[in-house]
Amino acid sequence: MNKKDLEYFEKLLFERRKQILEQLKNIEKRMRTSQQDSSSDLSLYPTHEADIATDAESREENVFIAGNRADILGRIDRALKKMSKKMYGICENCGKEIEKERLECIPYARFCVGCERERER
Numbered sequence: 001m002n003k004k005d006l007e008y009f010e011k012l013l014f015e016r017r018k019q020i021l022e023q024l025k026n027i028e029k030r031m032r033t034s035q036q037d038s039s040s041d042l043s044l045y046p047t048h049e050a051d052i053a054t055d056a057e058s059r060e061e062n063v064f065i066a067g068n069r070a071d072i073l074g075r076i077d078r079a080l081k082k083m084s085k086k087m088y089g090i091c092e093n094c095g096k097e098i099e100k101e102r103l104e105c106i107p108y109a110r111f112c113v114g115c116e117r118e119r120e121r
């Protein structure tokens with residue numbers, strides 16, 4: 001991978017990182033407001049089971065999304081670290097270069113397509 005490619009993917013990683021931090025912030029905000037909503041509901045109105053279910057569901061969903069985003073954030077940081085060690089774009093399993101098309105979609109990919117497929121089995 002040449003310098004120009006590296007700069008391109010570095011930019012991609014930073015952009016993705018910014019997006020995810022933004023999303024995490026939004027989820028956090030949403031979870032905080034939904035918690036406030038439900039506690040005020042409890043004191044003011046009789047609660048309906050259906051409402052509780054939807055509430056719990058959306059909270060669960062938020063937790064899931066937040067966990068997923070945090071996971072990606074970790075992968076991005078890892079990729080940036082690899083970049084500083086000049087290891088970026090190298091498959092951590094077989095040591096070959098990861099396909100550029102793959103990095104276009106997943107700039108924080110750790111494995112090449114072949115090894116990823118092996119791991120999924």
Ligand SMILES: [Zn+2]
Nearest residue numbers: 091094112115
């Ligand atoms: Zn590989």
